[in-house]
Amino acid sequence: MHSTRSPGRDRPGPKTRDSPAASAQTGEVTAVTRDADVLLSDGSAVHLRPIRPEDAPAIVEFHSRMSDRTRYLRYFSPYPRIPERDLERFVNVDHREREAFVIVSGSRIMAVGRYERLGPDSPEAEVAFVVEDAYQGRGIGSVLLEHLADAARENGILRFVAEVLPQNAGMLRVFSDFGYQIQRKYADGVVHLSFPIAPTEKSREVQESREQRTEARSIARLLHPRAVAVYGASRSGQGIGAAILGHLRDGGYTGTIVPVHPRADRVAGLPAHRSAARPGVAVDLALIAVPPDGVSSAVADAAAAGAGGLVVVSAGFAEAGADGAVAQRALVDAAFAAGMRVVGPNCLGIANTDPSVRLNATLAPALPAAGRVGFFSQSGALGVALLAEADRRGLGLSSFVSAGNRADVSGNDLLQYWQDDPGTDVVMLYLETFGNPRKFARLARRMSRVKPVVAVASATRPPGLAGDLPGPDTRAVTALFARSGVIRVDTVAELFDVGVLLANQPLPAGRRVAVVGNSSALSGLAVAACRANGLTVAQGYPRDISPQAGAHDFADALADAAVDERVDALVVVFAPPLPGQLPDEDADFAAALGSVALAGEKPTVATFLLGQLPAKVPSYPSVEEAVRALGRVATYADWLRRPPGVLPVLSGVDPDAAEVDGPPSALLAAYGIRVEPSSSASSVDEAVAAAGALGYPVALKAARGSLRHRIDLGAVRLGLADEDDVRAAYRELSTAFGPDVLVQSMVPPGVACTIDVVEDPAFGPVVGFGLGGVASELLGDLAWRAAPLTDRSAAALVDEPRAAPLLHGYRGSEPVDRDALIDLLLRVGRLADEHPRVRALSLNPVLARPDGYAVLHASVEYGDPGIRPDTGPRRLDTV
Helix, strand or coil: CCCCCCCHHHHCCCCCCHHHHHHHHHHHHHHHHHHHEEEEECCEEEEEEEECCCHHHHHHHHHHHHHHHHHHHHHHHCCCCCHHHHHHHHHCCCCEEEEEEEEEEEEEEEEEEEECCHHHCCEEEEEEEEECCHHHHCCHHHHHHHHHHEEECCCCCEEEEECCCCCCCHHHHHHHHCCCCEEEEEECCCCEEECCCCCCCHEEEHHHHHHHHHHHHHHHHHHHEEEEECCCCCCCCHHHHHHHHHHHHCCCCCEEEEEEEECCCCCCCCECCCCCCCCCCCCCEEEEEHHHHHHHHHHHHHHHCCEECCCCCCCCHHHHHHHHHHHHHHHHHHHCCCCCCCCCCCCCEECCCCCCCCEEEECCCCCCCCCEEEEEEECCCHHHHHHHHHHHHHCCCEEEEEECCCCCCCCCHHHHHHEEEEEEEEEEEEEECCCHHHHHHHHHHHCCCCCEEECCCCCCCCCCCCCCCCCCCCHHHHHHHHHHHHEEECCHHHHHHHHHHHHHHHCCCCCCCEEEEEEHHHHHHHHHHHHHHHEEEECCEECCCCCCHHHHHHHHHHHHHHHCCCCCEEEEEEEECCCCCCCCCHCCCHHHHHHCCCCCCCCCEEEEECCCCCCCEEECCHHHHHHHHHHHHHHHHHHHHHHCCCCCCCCCHHHHHHHCCCHHHHHEEEEEEEECCEEEEEHHHHHHHHHHHHHCEEEEEEEECCCCCCCHCCCCCECCHHCCCCCCCCHHHHHHHHCEEEEEEEECCCCEEEEEEEEECCCCCEEEEECHHHHHHHHHEEEEEEECCCHHHHHHHCCCCCHHHCCCCCCCCCCCCCCHHHHHHHHHHHHHHCCCEEEEEEEEEEECCCCCEEEEEEEEEECCCHHCCCCCCCCCCCC
């Protein structure tokens, strides 16, 4: 039972200080930020929001539907009805000292959760919630606890306490399974619980595990429907609705098809019905292909039939302008109110090739063969072409989803589903935008440890995202994907190149490649392509067999390479021999290649210019394409072999003390990062005064951002020992660069480095590290990693820039303190992860020395924190 004892003043008793008027006003503001669409454990969608005064009648009705047992477990008394004074208190809260959330499906309240602070300024609050009997056991209690804890933390509450009857096993399990460190005490027949509500590694693991299960189940309901209702199929057989109905029928769908038509008795040879509920079958999925103004009626009918999801092929929504966007939001709201997920609108449809389902709910007349590749396409228009290309390449699919406008279901949902889907071994994604970049990065890192993910995705960053601060270029974004385990490709052709290889061949154990072929020209191209893609041609290769050699000789050469311990993968290049050169019985080169490629444990790619190879031998029209695909897969295999890093504990970090919107030094100080003090000056006397306050010797710098560190342009004067030096330096700088200068204490010399944080559209906050200087800036010599940084990723940042040898004792210089730089990067990465309003951060220069480092300058840009939806309690992401 999802019920606990009410907080003290929530039990029948006198009215307290919170006035309805004040509470209502606060609630109006809070409701905007704390509303959330959430999934229950069975995959159905519901809405969570703060309670409102106008909920009073619904609360009374909700209370009346509870069983006597549920009321007793909640209130520790029969409590058959709610007195008026208690009702007024229940629905009026101030959203600070007292908060209450309701879970609703349409207008029906299914559950209520609340906390109440235990006295003014107390760090503790009592928490309680109750779930209607019919909805217990569906994970509502854990959802309420997540959102209540998040709201409480925002209001300075550190601990929850609760009182639970011993027989209330369900509620005790909600608390014990959550990942908090719970203290229990039994007294007076009641279990007293107390626990801190700060997120822990364990509570985050629990939350993410529940998120994965609920989202996976919601997609499973779409892809394994028992019956499908189709809206929009005409009697004439013309139009999109008729096409999708025909594809569903002709594809051999094993469930029941329910055409819904306002007048016809039969459509496409199937009995038609006025409503999806008429046939009396359990409709799980509704396919909607009606004009936009008829979609809402179809949604309502599907909801009445108990459908679990919608595939809306109809266009005319957000892609059509502002009015369409409003209609799209209304569509999603109506679907969630009925517990349904939405694919689309403006999408191609969904498919499941499982022989027990055979669902072709798409606009494609035929699907590729059944296989073990899951395919997500955001584009509806491109979807048919993608399916046709998969079929041409012989790439078997397990399931396919085209998201269209991605109003609800996105690639993230499919990653959650495919992670544990036993029918899927490889995931392919065609992405145009990222609805929740941080979540994508998190899911991709986890998913890629289990199954390879290949993605076509934009490498660009929205303009103005980080002002004039640098950000990852195309190569860096590709590398960021790789470091999250995602194989990022640039084109659809490459997507299939890599997908075919992953679906049919094992992963390479290393990057050593044997090039075997009968053409020295093709072999030379292969060697050059290997070098360009970071692959090493193994010792003793390339191995060219004679153009006059037969298939047996060819097979022997391949077999030798396949068992060669110096070889991790094979690249086979083959040009057709001259006509009549070989007897027919020794000319079956395709069979020879297939016998080796399909029997070995090393991946094989081929450019085979003679006939058709066996289906599971990846063949490419050019050597470059073959080697490029192998290089991408080898990089993924390298990543998979490396153990994941950990987020180390950092001393001297106090996120609550960080002054967001304050000076950079105050923000950084909360993370144990000290910025060397400096003072601005606009006259020579101000410069002299600042130097005296800081203490000699000092440095004087032109204040303009682009010049502040340009020693090469004469914009910096170092080692000024007294007032005369400052006056002389100021005269020179102000004449050349203007009156504004910075005065800073001198620090010991070191290797100049730069650290940047920017928001990337695919990964959220990313941290860049490089060495200072014009040459490094010109060449873009920065390495990037997604925040927060693990110990391994921070160490890799220090070592990756091409100029990194300058840090490690280049040409006899003393190495800098590498561990200190790693620690600094870890602190910056944690800051970037924990403060979504920090849109950009730059530490430049950071002087790295054998005894540590000094941060000479820091700048910060703040912005809207709404860009990071993958924080806080679980919620559905909609656009």
